Amino acid sequence: MDRIDQISAAEEFVKQKISEYDSGHDWWHIERVRGLSKYINEKELFIADPFTLDIAVLLHDTVDSKFQKKDSDNGYNIIESFLDNTGLSGIKVQVVEAIKNVSFSNKNPSGNLNDPVFLIMQDADRLDALGAIGIARAFNYGGFRNNPIYLPAENLQGASKTTIGHFYDKLLRLKGLMNTQTGKQLAEERHRYLEMYLERFFKEWEFGLNVNKD
Ligand code: ADP
Numbered sequence: 001m002d003r004i005d006q007i008s009a010a011e012e013f014v015k016q017k018i019s020e021y022d023s024g025h026d027w028w029h030i031e032r033v034r035g036l037s038k039y040i041n042e043k044e045l046f047i048a049d050p051f052t053l054d055i056a057v058l059l060h061d062t063v064d065s066k067f068q069k070k071d072s073d074n075g076y077n078i079i080e081s082f083l084d085n086t087g088l089s090g091i092k093v094q095v096v097e098a099i100k101n102v103s104f105s106n107k108n109p110s111g112n113l114n115d116p117v118f119l120i121m122q123d124a125d126r127l128d129a130l131g132a133i134g135i136a137r138a139f140n141y142g143g144f145r146n147n148p149i150y151l152p153a154e155n156l157q158g159a160s161k162t163t164i165g166h167f168y169d170k171l172l173r174l175k176g177l178m179n180t181q182t183g184k185q186l187a188e189e190r191h192r193y194l195e196m197y198l199e200r201f202f203k204e205w206e207f208g209l210n211v212n213k214d
């Protein structure tokens, strides 16, 4: 199989795997993260091998604990088999290691900080959780789980049940966790947009609750 066929095979594999996820984790998320990772890699003067990066990004959400029925170790075996069957055993260890560590919800956030594929993929995935797209994805996921939008009594610094709480649990922390210079730069503007959004959200919330009170 040549590289074009390997990419096509990965695209088909991913589309089938993510079909039951919420639409914030749909094919367009994969395409955006692909584009972002390519952009970051170029700006960082190709620190990562572009082909390995593309394969890793394509496969990065095929095992997601949020949507996994069985224990997720099982899922990584599926990726390993896919890579073996597609003639990609040579990059298997690197790709699977990077994917295992990319998730923010990973219980033990770690990852090989010397692997540019991991560093860029993680930045690109995090950027898609920020800004206007990040807000859309957060509310989409919250809706998918039927989580409340916001509960005023909730402590916004703790483990949250609401989507607004998720901004504080995760989204506002991402800017400080970016790996590459390019990722950091892109995260700045998207982070500011979240802050502006929250300011507006609370303003409207308070207005709605207090407008008729004397
Ligand atoms: P990662 O892809 O790094 O594992 P997640 O899967 O936790 O990150 O998040 C992927 C997307 O789903 C993000 O856009 C994130 O904001 C959204 N998401 C995850 N958990 C929640 C939640 N509890 N409430 C709202 N959105 C969520």
Ligand code: NI
Pocket: 029, 033, 060, 061, 125
């Ligand atoms: Ni992702």
